[in-house]
Amino acid sequence: MYRNVFDVLEERGYFSQATHRDEIYELLSKPGVSFYIGFDPTADSLHVGHFVQMMVMSHMQKAGHRPIALMGGGTGMIGDPSGRTDMRQMMTVETIDHNVECFKKQMGKVVDFSDGKALIVNNADWLRNLNYIEFLREVGAHFSVNKMLTAECYKQRLEKGLSFLEFNYMLMQGYDFYYLHEKYGCDLEFGGDDQWSNILAGMELVRRKKGESVYGLTFTLLTNSEGKKMGKTAKGAVWLDPEKTPVFDFYQYWRNVDDADVIKCMKLLTFLEMDEINEYAKLKDSAINEAKKRLAYEVTKIIHGEEAANIAKKTAEDLFENAGRSEDMKTTEITNDELNAGMQIADALVKAGLMKSKGEARRMIQQKGVYLNDNVVEDQFYELKESDFDANGEAIVRKGKKNYHRLKLA
The missing domain is CATH 3.10.290.10 (RNA-binding S4 domain)
Incomplete structure (x- = not known):
């Protein structure tokens, strides 16, 4: 019997807001929905924050839906003002294109891109060649400046100064949704909570230009029990690239998460069945360490493979449980x-x-x-x-x- 993936994602704690909950639930009640998630190529590696989005794509794909990973090769040339107090660094086309290639390799560890089961597209393919006057007439005419200025992402930046360059970002991201709906039949966009305004812009553009309905869902950002973003260490971000965050350090990050966060991370970042996770949730005091070890092993296995996860696990045991000796020690x-x-x-x-x-x-x-x-x-x-x-x-x-x-x- 087909289980609606909406229930799966909700049970595991991914969802935050839905534009049309009942309509989306009905849409996902049968396989075959194309949906997209955007990734800004601001670095040459994905980090732990992106991992939640990759897991959403994987759960959706396993339920028979088609993920579209949208690389922001075009929008990355402007920079998303969402959640920012300052303007992003401008990147060259070469840097952006290099970062996009790095993202593709890492996503392939979690999402199956073979035989059209999932797509990777780059909005540079349609945004970089746009005629500006044509864009203003075709897209800009459907946006109200008054309404745009009420968006949270712009309100925050207006205090510091919002450039006209960034002001265009919402139009371009809205155009992405319209383009993907037209070319790939994409009816659903996922994003972090900070993307709510941009998702609504895309929905509105599709409605105005096509008279058709598309929908949006946001998922919770990866935060700890105090509401602070996870994925940061004294050395900086926890990257998925082993050259930037060594496998052992990656494993240890999850091994050392706070007691209050381990079950949430198990739900969001592993494929363990909920029954098993609920058993781990019963552990108290020092026994919680068993849940942390399992979390670290499962997350490391997904990103770096079973062999690397086994080595990291053995190294940690040797160092911290067997008098500090390990063959794999630095x-x-x-x-x-x-x-x-x-x-x-x-x-x-x-x-x-x-x-x-x-x-x-x-x-x-x-x-x-x-x-x-x-x-x-x-x-x-x-x-x-x-x-x-x-x-x-x-x-x-x-x-x-x-x-x-x-x-x-x-």
């Missing part, structure tokens, strides 16, 4: 010449990338936050000795509670 080589010249542990910490400077390393040692082979380092000028290394020529340094690193004699 390693820095120390030469015999460096050792014989009197290499201080502060130098080794900087070389390993655990500290930015010797001064920072020495302060950490003074605070008793540096360990050598599980012993606190007391002397900030301590020089490494051959006896610090085991029979395999290895020594383990640790910064704080969880940051392990192997030093290996070369």
